[in-house]
Amino acid sequence: MTAEELRAFERDIAADFEAKKIHAPVHLSGGNEDQLIELFKEVAPEDWVFATYRNHYHALLRGIPAETVKAEILAGKSMFWSSPTHRFVTSAIVGGILPIAAGVAAGIKRRGEPGQVWVFLGDMAATTGIFHEAVHYADGHDLPMRFIVEDNGLSTDSPTRACWGKDILVPSPRVWRYTYKRVWPHVNSGVWVNF
Amino acid sequence: MTYKEALTLAMTMLAEDPRTLFVGQTVVYGGQTMFPTLRGVPMEKRIEMPVAEDFQMGFCTGLALKGFIPVSIYPRWDFLILAANQLVNHLDKLPLMGDFRPRVIIRTGVGPRHPLDAGPQHTQDHTAAFRRMLHTVEVLELRSADEVLPSYALALACPRSVLVVEHLELYR
Numbered sequence: 001m002t003a004e005e006l007r008a009f010e011r012d013i014a015a016d017f018e019a020k021k022i023h024a025p026v027h028l029s030g031g032n033e034d035q036l037i038e039l040f041k042e043v044a045p046e047d048w049v050f051a052t053y054r055n056h057y058h059a060l061l062r063g064i065p066a067e068t069v070k071a072e073i074l075a076g077k078s079m080f081w082s083s084p085t086h087r088f089v090t091s092a093i094v095g096g097i098l099p100i101a102a103g104v105a106a107g108i109k110r111r112g113e114p115g116q117v118w119v120f121l122g123d124m125a126a127t128t129g130i131f132h133e134a135v136h137y138a139d140g141h142d143l144p145m146r147f148i149v150e151d152n153g154l155s156t157d158s159p160t161r162a163c164w165g166k167d168i169l170v171p172s173p174r175v176w177r178y179t180y181k182r183v184w185p186h187v188n189s190g191v192w193v194n195f
Numbered sequence: 196m197t198y199k200e201a202l203t204l205a206m207t208m209l210a211e212d213p214r215t216l217f218v219g220q221t222v223v224y225g226g227q228t229m230f231p232t233l234r235g236v237p238m239e240k241r242i243e244m245p246v247a248e249d250f251q252m253g254f255c256t257g258l259a260l261k262g263f264i265p266v267s268i269y270p271r272w273d274f275l276i277l278a279a280n281q282l283v284n285h286l287d288k289l290p291l292m293g294d295f296r297p298r299v300i301i302r303t304g305v306g307p308r309h310p311l312d313a314g315p316q317h318t319q320d321h322t323a324a325f326r327r328m329l330h331t332v333e334v335l336e337l338r339s340a341d342e343v344l345p346s347y348a349l350a351l352a353c354p355r356s357v358l359v360v361e362h363l364e365l366y367r
Contacts, residue, residue: 082293089260089295093284099250100285103257106242111261133250 001060003033009066010056013073014189023195024076029057030183032150036061039118039148039178046115048087048104050097052150053079055090058120062088094155095125098134098147105143117145124155126177127168135172149177156186198365199232201343207235208344209266209300209351218242218255219268219302227270228363229304248274252281252301256289259297264351269303272321272360283328286356290331299356300347301332307364322360333357339365 001009010028017026040061043049051058056078059069064086072081079092089104091097097119105117125131126149138145149169153159161167169177184190196204209215217236221227223243233241244251248269255265269275275282282301289295306318326334333355335346350357 077292080288080292082289082295084260084294091285093280096253096280096285099253099281100257100260102250103254104260105257106254107258107261107263110263130250130253133245133247137245137247137250137254 001037003037006033006057006060009060009070010184013056013070014184014191016074017189018191018193020193020195022074022076022078024078025187026073026078026189027054027056027187028184028189029054031152032178032180033057035178035180043118044115046087046113048089048101048115048117050101050117050119051088051090052094052097052120052122052125053090053092054122055079055081055120059086059088062086064088095121095128095130097121098125098130101145102134102137102143105138105145106141108144109142115144117143119145119147120150121147122155123149123151123153124158124160124163126151126170126175127160127164132170135170135175138174139172145174147172147175149175151177151179152182153179154182154186196340198337198340198343201340202229202232202361203234205344205347206232206266209347210236210240212264212351214262214264215266215300215351216240216242216258216263217266217268218244218251218258219270220244220246220251221270222268228366229268229270229302229361248277249279249281252278252299253285255299256281256286256297259299259356260295264298264300266300266302269301271306271317271319271363272303273306273316273319275301275303276319276321282332282358283325287329287332290355296354297356298354300350301356301358302361303358304361304363307362307366309364320360325358329358331355334360336360338362
């Protein structure tokens with residue numbers, strides 16, 4: 001998908017939300033189209049993709065048909081849907097995907113199978129204890145996985161660096177970080193909808 | 196047959212299934228009450244974990260997504276509650292959120308009060324509370340030696356994850 005196609009998908013979801021077609025929170029992606037398009041060029045069909053509650057772009061770039069992604073969002077699963085067929089897993093709990101991804105990577109390695117695990121997480125998730133545990137374990141056991149920190153500087157609306165008083169990122173060749181400026185609010189479209 | 200002998204047989208039975216792995220702290224190196232019951236488990240099926248309880252539960256969920264049936268060992272309830280996020284929010288909820296059906300057998304125990312009382316942080320029993328919190332994970336409690344083998348056989352055959360609660364006082 002192109003950057004404009006990604007942006008159009010989210011505009012469509014926002015319109016559906018504002019039309020009261022989605023009876024659940026939605027977390028819209030935006031501002032990181034170019035970075036993700038570039039990253040997903042390296043994601044192979046046999047790989048696994050783990051993403052956060054903000055996962056629409058990741059699903060689309062994983063190759064999941066747009067109508068499938070939209071159906072899940074319309075069903076109220078914007079922030080926690082998964083697909084075994086596409087090896088795609090998300091969680092609405094910050095950092096929740098991290099040890100699960102490590103387990104999948106360990107399973108791939110144990111079976112000697114091809115493929116690796118891509119884990120996308122936010123900048124606040126990258127400061128949590130579970131992230132440090134997952135990265136250290138992956139490094140120590142040479143697991144086939146990469147962590148991509150999607151740094152918009154915010155956790156919901158709290159500035160991550162101000163909360164900690166410093167910038168935190170565990171050093172590891174498995175951890176990559178890109179920065180971007182959020183386009184949509186943390187949740188929903190920014191338009192009050194009276195359900 | 197004693198409770199401990201039945202547990203040893205049950206673990207050996209589980210180990211015979213090619214899908215199982217035994218994951219936890221002191222499963223390879225010993226040092227906790229449940230360790231001797233793994234006597235019949237081959238070393239290549241054991242994964243020694245750091246002290247990272249929530250990570251361990253998520254790690255086992257991930258192994259389960261790859262088709263393994265991990266036996267995730269927490270020697271006491273007091274330690275297992277540190278994995279509550281991955282147990283309650285993830286392993287238990289994944290079947291409600293999509294088509295994944297991870298199968299993990301969680302093994303824990305209620306610490307003994309006799310002849311030594313291990314105190315308030317090593318003797319808690321949270322079984323009733325977690326029965327209320329878990330919607331897809333089955334909870335089994337082993338109150339006698341007779342219940343051990345049938346319960347673990349049931350856990351292995353169950354299409355869902357199963358939490359098995361042992362009573363360490365019965366190990367004597």
